[in-house]
Amino acid sequence: MIVRLLGMGLLSAVLLSSCTAKQPEDHNQHNAASSGNEQGQHAGHGTAEPAPSMNVKATWKLSADNPPSNQKANISIQIDDSKGVPVEKFEVNHEKQLHLILVSKDLSYFDHIHPEYMGKGLFEISTIFPKDGDYKLIADFVPTGTQQKTESHWIQVGNDKAPIESITPDSSLTKTVDNKEITLQFDKLQAGKEVQMNFSFTDSKTKSPITNLQPYLGAVGHVVIISSxxxxxIHNHPLEEKATGPDAKFATSFPKSGVYKIWGQFQQNGQLFIVPFVVQVP
Incomplete structure (x- = not known):
């Protein structure tokens, strides 16, 4: 994929831990964004020289060419440099050395998991894909001393082609999840420019503001955005990482007009919850 740098000042950029959607950190890193071959980069708002880039190659291996759905599948990711030498060291970025995003082709399924680092550039994890069909795997990591990288890989799960669900923009940007009412707002929804977005939280029964959100992976929340x-x-971290609600603010930039799905990941009372939104970006 083509490298894209989406930072504009406020931007900066998830062994086995899973946050499947059934339905102190460096503040110069709040946003990772990429397209095509998923060579992502961070953008900061400091004055320091940017970290050097590194050409890397990810080699993906699964326990089967077409792993069956609803059964455990093993995934390994080998990260080498341009000469085929294993990358040995990785930055701990929001408590993990590698974040692995899994999405189905129609974006109806989303998972954000964290492979275990085995050494010599090798990461491994097991997971379960819920249905047959095409899935994209996106690895998000930072080799020590270099810029943010993302590498992706398409796989087919099972032998049947699952029906593709249509991706339709939401008519309302207020959702109720686990007795929490979450509203997503933008200062101005537009392509190619910095956009500020805010998730606001209230108790769906009492309508009281929620002010006890807990850190998830070192921040009040995380946001993943993928085009239709x-x-x-795009992987965003909040502008105020120690916020506890009722607001969680993020800055991002949509590279082009179109439909995007947004997953916000937050935690309260020790329970992770995910809220999805679909927006049309003019």
Whole structure:
């Protein structure tokens, strides 16, 4: 995929831990974004020289060419440099050395998991894909001393082609999840410019503001955004990482007009919850 740098000042950029959607950190890193071959980069708002880039190659291996759905599948990711030498060291980025995003082709399924680092550039994890069909795997990581990288890989699960669900923009940007009412707002929804987005939280029964959100992976929340063609990938961290609600603010930039799905990941009372939104970006 083509490298894209989406930072504009406030931007900066998830062994076995899973946050499947059934339905202190460096503040110069709040956003990772990429498209095409998923060579992502961070953008900061400091004055320091940017970290050097590194050409890397990810080699993906699964326990089967077409792993069956609803059964455990093993995934390994080998990260080498341009000369085929294993990359040995990785930054701990929001408590993990590698974040692995899994999405189905129609974006109806989303998972954000964390492979275990085995050494010598090798990461491994097991997971379960819920249905047959095409899935994109996106690895998000930072080799020590270099810029953010993302590498992706398409796989087919099972032998049947699952029906593709249509991706339709939401008519309302208020959702109720686990007795929480979450509203997503933008200062101005537009392509190619910095956009500020805010998740606000209230108790769906009492309508009281929620002010006890807990840190998830070192921040009040995380946001993953993927375009409907599954080519544009953006991973945002909040502007105020120690916020506890009722607001969680993020800055991002949509690279082009179109339909995007947004997953917000947050935690309260020790329970992770995910809220999805679909928006049309003019």
């Amino acid at each position: 063609d599954v080519e544009q990938y």
